[in-house]
Amino acid sequence: MSTAQETSSGTTLSRLHDAVNTGDAEVISKTIDEIVAPDVLFHAPVPTGAAGAQALKQVWAVLLRAFPDLHVAVEDVIAKGDRVVCRNTVTGTHLGEYRDLPPTGKSVRYNEIFIFRFVGGRIAEIWGVVDVFSQMRQLGVIPGGSS
Template identity: 65%
Template sequence: MPNTGFTRFHEAINSGDADVVAQAIDEVVTPGLIFHAPVPMGLSGPQALKLVWSTLLRAFPDIRVSTEDVITEGDKVVMRNTVTGTHLGEYRGMPPTGRQVRYNEIFVLRFEGERIAEVWGVVDLYSQLRQLGALPD
């Protein structure tokens, strides 16, 4: 079963409130978070994660992350998620389209105690951008 840090973070990201997400990040992410993904503006650690989520919440205010599978082993949690949302704000230079998106992602989180210390992720950006009309079908 995932730890309380995982549960707290998952509940926060589905709140739709950037302040709640930022507070949860402060509570459940280590200050030295290692984020194995391209992050905007050269940020790292918790600040990078906060920027990712504030960007997503501005673009998709109704974003929902539904966890389909969770696998835990040792200090790691692997999640397979389905993400849904409506494009109502600027995203990657695109003005709002009003289109709904549904895409998949897989994340591996490494914990130190109850706090997330390292993140790896694979997000189906191709599907997301295709649904927004930024890429051809």
């Protein structure tokens, strides 16, 4: 992938982050349809029975129901070849059910790293590492208080 293609991939991810930060499930879904391959391979825990872009849409629907003020702050973006890596800080307030946990009203702040592979200008594959341990500790599910 050329430098121009790497820049284009970074721009595509900016569109995704901008959509996510609207908090509007419809905007997120439409953006996913535009920039993600329908058969995207999503290497992260996803809702049962979902695959491809539909799984990604379901993940965001679940997150927005649980954390309606969810915000993803992009800390680093590294592009190389057909891949882009994003390191993010996520914040939100737990106001809806999440992982069978009723709303706590607690704020969370956790880190995540995602690697995106592009084919033909669209996201074709995603690997994600999310600090769920920190998230669960802040929600009181795991002892240790907030961090």
